[in-house]
Amino acid sequence: MTERCCVPANSLRAQTSLAALGIALVLLTVVTSLGIAIADTAIAGADRTPDERRVAAATADQLVAADGPLAARSNVLNQSRVDNFDRAALERSAPPASEYAVSVELADEEIARSGTVQGGTRISRLVVVEARERRTxxxxxTxxxxxxxxxxxxxxxxTIDPPAGTTVWTVRANDRVVLHNRSGLHGSYEVPLVPYETTELRFQRAGRLxxxxxxIGYDAPRSTKETLVVTVDA
Incomplete structure (x- = not known):
C-alpha cells in the first residue's frame, strides 16, 4: 500500500501569504510610480501655468492697446492691420513670442503663430474689428x-466740376472752412474730417449745380464684435 505525503495546512497558508504579499508589493510599486509621475507632471504644470498666463495676458493687452500693432484705438482693431499681421509682427510687438509658442486667433481663425502650440493657457479679449469700404x-x-x-x-x-456760369469758392465741414478759392474751386481735393462726429459739407457758390x-468719395466704417484669443504653450 502506497503511503501519502501530506503537506501541513499551516505550510500551505504560508505559501499563499507569500504569493499574495509579492503581488501586493508589485502593485504598490506600480501605484507609487504612477503617483510620483502624476505628481511630477502636476508640479511641472503648476510651475508652467503662471508664466503662460502672464505672457498670454501681457500679449493680449498689447495687441488691443491703443498703441498696439492691431488697434485703431483701444480695443478696436483695424482690419487692414489684422490682414498684415504675421509671426514677425507678433514677435516684434510681443518679445516673449520668440521664447514661447504663441498663437493669436481672431473670430476663431489663427492670424499669427510662433512655435508649436499643443495646449497651453488661453486668454480672451472682446474687441471690435473695424473695416473701411470706399463709397462715392x-x-x-439743385x-x-x-x-x-x-x-x-x-x-x-x-471733386468739383461746376458748369459754365457757376462758381464754387468755399467748402465748409461743419463750422470749419476746408476749401477756399475766391476765383473758384475746380478739381479733386482731399478734405480731412473729424471722425468722431457727423460731418455736414456745405458748398458756398454762385450759380446752379x-x-x-x-x-464725394469717403471711407465708410463697418464694425463687427469679435473675440481675440492668445494661447501660450511653454
Missing part, C-alpha cells in the same frame, strides 16, 4: 447747399 456719393445740390457724411469718416475726396457736378 453724388449729392443733388435745391440745397449741403450734404451730410456719416460718423467715423476721417477723410473725403471732394446739377447732379454730377460734385462727387
Amino acid at each position: 456719393l453724388t449729392p443733388d445740390l 435745391t440745397t447747399d449741403a450734404v451730410t457724411l456719416p460718423r467715423r469718416s476721417a477723410q473725403a475726396t471732394v 446739377e447732379p454730377g457736378n460734385v462727387t
